[in-house]
Amino acid sequence: MQPDDARRTDVSTAPPPAPAGRPSSRRRALVAAALAGAVLLPVGAAVGYAYTGEVPRGVTVLGVGLGGLGRAAAGEALRAELDRRAADLAAPVTVRVEDGTARVDPSAVGLAVDVDATVAAAVDARPGLFARLFGGATVDPVVTVDQGRLDAVLREAVGDVGQPVVAPAITYDGTTPRPVYPESGRVLDPATAADVLRAGWPAGREVTVPLLDVHPATTAADVDRLLTELAEPAVSGPVTVTTERGDVVVPPAAIAKSLVLAADDVGRIEPRIDEKELRSALGNGLREVEVAPKDATVVLDAGKPKVVSGVDGQRLDTAALGRDLLAVLPRTADRRVAGVLAVAPPAMTDEQVAAFGIRERVSTFTTNFTGGLSAARSHNIVTIARDVDGTIVKPGETFSLNGHTGERSYKQGYRDAPVIMDGKLVPGVGGGTSQFTTTLFNATYYAGLEDVEHKPHSYWFSRYPAVIESTIFYPNLDFKFRNDTPYGLLIDTSWTNDSITVSIWSTRIYDSVKTEWSPRRNITKPRVVHLEPGPSCIATDGIDGFTQDAWRIFHKDGKELRREKFSWRYDAEPRFICGS
Structure with missing residues (x-):
């Protein structure tokens, strides 16, 4: 190749000169990178700012900004605000329940802000980036209240409100079962009242406690079925309990006294035998099969105290008997169960007496x-x-x-x-x-x-x-x-x-x-x-x-x-x- 040709090739392949006053592409890229860096540096700094401190930025409690503070500092700031509001927080709270009104003294029902728990809730808050940067993430204070005392204060102030629930049950008049059919009601619920007061008290608001609609889980049809299938046949005759030491007869009166057909807290009837009532109702009948234990004691032997060992007895396992009775009470025939005589240890052992x-x-x-x-x-x-x-x-x-x-x-x-x-x-x-x-x-x-x-x-x-x-x-x-x-x-x-x-x-x-x-x-x-x-x-x-x-x-x-x-x-x- 000739040198002149080479020079022509070099000239023909070089980029055309840029118009006057216009930067090259490479320069534009460098400028863009520089501008991006200029923008990203403040954003990164802002993100870092938003995530500093134990309490996330932007979090407020009771109007106090706790964002970016450590737990101790956040607790001090919150306590200072509570001290500032002390008079307002100590003022009686108006609580309405239907047509009744109660003026509740916060100290009388244990109303208080749990500062440590509130700070922990603030630390665990998860506000978005915008809220962290510009505020607006509110955490409610954790408020404590004595639910039992609040319930007593409200009931004394407003009296009987709503409609009481009639819990289902079957009771016995002698040995005759009497059904009690369920009725729904509207009641003052202690947990609901506590929740409402916890939410409204810090803001100094008058609060209204709604009544709770309660519907027993057991229906009238369930009561009738239980009456026919269990309560009536249960007292149709005695039950014989067989043991290795003889038999014990459980008469219908003892069954009626110990069979419990009452509703639980949600209005559900779960039949059970009251063990203490059963033992009391059987009375002297147990003496024929049980052997009372003898406690260890001290006697004088030749003028000197001597420990006399205790002796185990035998006791009818009325807990197991109650369970087994429930299995045969629905029957009107073949009413026999096997009783278990368990070891009844002395109440006072040799070691206790010696000590x-x-x-x-x-x-x-x-x-x-x-x-x-x-x-x-x-x-x-x-x-x-x-x-x-x-x-x-x-x-x-x-x-x-x-x-x-x-x-x-x-x-x-x-x-x-x-x-x-x-x-x-x-x-x-x-x-x-x-x-x-x-x-x-x-x-x-x-x-x-x-x-x-x-x-x-x-x-x-x-x-x-x-x-x-x-x-x-x-x-x-x-x-x-x-x-x-x-x-x-x-x-x-x-x-x-x-x-x-x-x-x-x-x-x-x-x-x-x-x-x-x-x-x-x-x-x-x-x-x-x-x-x-x-x-x-x-x-x-x-x-x-x-x-x-x-x-x-x-x-x-x-x-x-x-x-x-x-x-x-x-x-x-x-x-x-x-x-x-």
Whole structure:
């Protein structure tokens, strides 16, 4: 190729020169890139700005901008706004329920803004980019309210509103089933009221709580079907429960008492057997097949406490029986179920009793009586002593003598003996049990145990220590003490032909407990009273009345620990004469 040709080729392939005043394409591209970069840099900066801080930009709560703040700073800002609004937020809120109106004090129903929960909701907010850049993302405050207290306040203010729901049910009149058909209602719903108040209170608005329409899930047709298929055949005859120890008959009356056909919260009837009612209705019938467990206890063996092991019993599994009964109650024939006798362990185990620390006698007290053990009064003393003997009182437990023995009547083996009634001695069932009460009181008194309830006699009898003695009369007058030690205690009773003794066995707390008495004061003499002669008249010689104090003194480690004062005013017992 010639050089001139080469030059011509170069000239012919070169781009034509650009018109004057117009940039080249490459230049235009460079300029466009530069302009794009100029625009994108602020946008990127804006996006980065919108996503800074724990609370997203643009988020407000109660008109306070929290966007871009950390949790702590957002919480401080919100608390400051709440402080600013404190007076408005504390003002009563008007709540309307149908035609009724209530003025609700926010503090009375626990209305409050949960700042921490509100800040957490603000952090979790997801506003769009526009809202982040230019604002407008509002988060509602998290408001707390005591739903139960609010419901009580509203019901007291507006009374009965709406139409109550009639829940479906089938009840028994004896052994005759009576249907209760469902009826829909409009009710004040606590949850709805709470939601409405939470939403309206921060804005200071009057709120209206709508009534809730409630329709029971069970229909009248369902009740009729349940009546025919279960309620009526259920009491058509007895059910025989077979066990390895014999049979138990469940009569229709027991079935009617324990079969529950009542609606739940949504108005649905789910038949069930009330286990406690079933057991109560069967009563003595269970005694033929059940064996009561025996608790572990402590007895005195050669003058030393000894743990006696508990023994398992057998108890009819009434929970399983209730389930099985439901399967046969719809039938009118072949009404037999197999009962299960489950192991009934003792309520108090060997280990528990051993841990009580009953190891020594810590107190004992004796009072004397006359007439020998054949006398009615002596018989009553021994009867109550035998009932209480061997009782274990756990640490922290309060012992009630009336609660332990129940009513002391002829049925329990008590006899008529003199008791104080209306200021004079008359024959009464259980006379003499006050002597045992006084003996027990003194045994617990000298053991240093806490006195909970006792009352001295109206008149002083020389067989009792003055002031520190106690009467008893079921059910109004009781004797109670509390075992305020960390150890269990055993009450041991014993008697002779003319005395009753009560001892407390436990672990000794005090070196000694003693009594000091003040001199008697305000002494009064008995008057003479003539009574109608007859078997109810008991003559007396009369006893002086007086006031006296007694101090229970506790000693430990050779020092007086404390004193406890008891005081009592005895009336003068009249000299009762039978006849003129």
